[in-house]
Amino acid sequence: MVSDISRTPTPAGRPRDPALERAILAATVEVVIESGFAAARLEEIARRAHTGKAAIYRRWRSKTELVIAAAESLLAEVVVPDEGSLRQDLLACARHYVSPNTRTALMLATVLAEATHTDELRATALESIGRPPTEALRTVIQRWALRGAVRSSAPVELIVSLIPAIAFHRVLLHHEGLNETIVVSMVDDVLMPALNPGHQ
Amino acid sequence: MVSDISRTPTPAGRPRDPALERAILAATVEVVIESGFAAARLEEIARRAHTGKAAIYRRWRSKTELVIAAAESLLAEVVVPDEGSLRQDLLACARHYVSPNTRTALMLATVLAEATHTDELRATALESIGRPPTEALRTVIQRWALRGAVRSSAPVELIVSLIPAIAFHRVLLHHEGLNETIVVSMVDDVLMPALNPGHQ
């Protein structure tokens, strides 16, 4: 008798098209960035993904969940940098918010705003969108604290939230993501002094 | 003959009920905070204000404009503090964002998020909601810079945006406004070191 290693014995019926999933998410990002959450039309998303509404609702339960999933799909893999100095590591983390084309930040801000009033979705959005890059910052700071580069009384949690806060703030109010100038200024003029005032 | 200098000579017909205006704005704040922008229903707002949709549209041209007006109605008068020290003035400005009950911040965040995709409204919202408290901070810092309490190379614009950024960030992600602890920590651990690293 052969060893049966199949855990999931192939579900019956035609399998879902994985390319379709990607096409829908890509179309969602496009349309939401163009129009915002409320004005984004599912028919338009479906049209651009060359599919129908049914295929969308087979995968996500509502427009809101679809948009959150689309935002998640934009998130780059977060890596904890280790570049030799606290400053270099902070710069690396902050550059995560320098969106390739502002699109990502705008999308994320839209999602966060929409999710604000649906607790369940807000938790999801927070977990998948908000947490990871914050976690990298926190890890970096704690690592350098052990190495003595951070004063012990520094309010790490508050400092960790400064970068994402500035990023979302700029996107919501000015439709601009962070740029290299701001990143450097944030690190050199705000984060470093806050973490270790002595070494300005 | 009495002197009648009024340029707009009392329009004919029944005058508008001024109490109704306030009732509508109050109902709008309630409903938007409960449900968010998209899920807020004009019928529900009208119902709670004991009026009809027509009375609303006689005053504002769209749901979006109504909501922005409701947000503006929440804003406290911004005063530029002058309390004797840079630190005291910064604390006073930051306390503007300690919402009486978080409601204000949540309302403002909702409006900003909604306005994100309507350029005209975004400008209005930015001007009436975002600018004034920022202006107070900017004024305070510039005043103390003249008095030598701020290093000349400090990135004032960036620092000025830190407080509102943190405030909106907390509201969007955690549904919490600033509190006294955070305000103090922001001023003492972030703003003061950034403005004048030598005197922590």
Add this chain to the structure above:
Amino acid sequence: MVSDISRTPTPAGRPRDPALERAILAATVEVVIESGFAAARLEEIARRAHTGKAAIYRRWRSKTELVIAAAESLLAEVVVPDEGSLRQDLLACARHYVSPNTRTALMLATVLAEATHTDELRATALESIGRPPTEALRTVIQRWALRGAVRSSAPVELIVSLIPAIAFHRVLLHHEGLNETIVVSMVDDVLMPALNPGHQ
């Protein structure tokens, strides 16, 4: 104090447009005759009535009820004839089924077929569409029975149903309503012999 005779004290709000009701019913008749029940589209009906679906659903709870109402609107007032002879009265009754333009009969047949499987609607349709003209025939025959022109053993109920049966049969199978030739033949060759075989 004035006498208050108003039973229904004018409902609040804008009253429904009675012309719209007629326009919707007329459009429904048109579309159903062209396309049949299943292929009739509410959007198309709304378009031809220069209105929207909401105005339709405000008046009727479903497509089926709308179509039945449209069929009822086609029914001519049924009058019981009294023309001096049994034969003349039968002819007059039968001519009720000579549809002005076949449209009526086709519409009625469509409705009956659709209503067949919804008991509640079938009862309604039967009552409003099927009963009245049958009742006229029954009245006529009973009146002439009292005058001795009908043999006592004639199966009145069966004979009464022959005319509508033939009418619906022709419409369903041949898309034709009754015509004068058939009406005369039915009366002279079928009904009269069945009612009173002696007098050919």
Add this chain to the structure above:
Amino acid sequence: MVSDISRTPTPAGRPRDPALERAILAATVEVVIESGFAAARLEEIARRAHTGKAAIYRRWRSKTELVIAAAESLLAEVVVPDEGSLRQDLLACARHYVSPNTRTALMLATVLAEATHTDELRATALESIGRPPTEALRTVIQRWALRGAVRSSAPVELIVSLIPAIAFHRVLLHHEGLNETIVVSMVDDVLMPALNPGHQ
């Protein structure tokens, strides 16, 4: 060499399951009678036949054609009776419409109603469902006309359509097929007097 006269030389691949065809038709009859044409769901039919939609569409091109095929499958073989008297033959023909359980008549009426608005299908349905039993009646009457039992001026076509007309009428309006009492009354009180008024 064996003589192979089969024009269709056994198609390659797995042959169709003949039992499945019957199961699908039976399920179709069930569901259509329960729900009517419009509300009959192909998924439900497939489920009751323990198969899938594909197996249905491999055999019939549309729901309408399937339902017509199901109706045809209900039709009893029509035989032209020859029982020794006009009356006996008419009774035999009429009894074709005494459905075993009303189901057949209801099914046929549903099909005819549905086919009403699809000319091609109406022709098919008319040919396969409506024609045969009518043909038997026509044959019987013509045979007895030659034997002198039918007056020459009798409107044979009209009389021939009376039985099916009554049958469909009763089914559409009352959900009842013909019964023995009605059959006898139709023959004795309507058909016989119409065909030969002298001999009631």
Add this chain to the structure above:
DNA sequence: CCTTAATCGAGACGGTACGTCAGGTCTTGTG
């Protein structure tokens, strides 16, 4: 025995209509 080709059940697919609902406008009667 193994390839071939069509079947089978299951279910995803694109499309389209359903019936609902909300935004913003218009129309009543009343004050």
Add this chain to the structure above:
DNA sequence: CACAAGACCTGACGTACCGTCTCGATTAAGG
């Protein structure tokens, strides 16, 4: 004129179903 009520049109929502397509598995027939 303002006001409350509610009908109006428009258009998106999320659901359901038709008819097609695709999957893995099954089932003869032919080499």
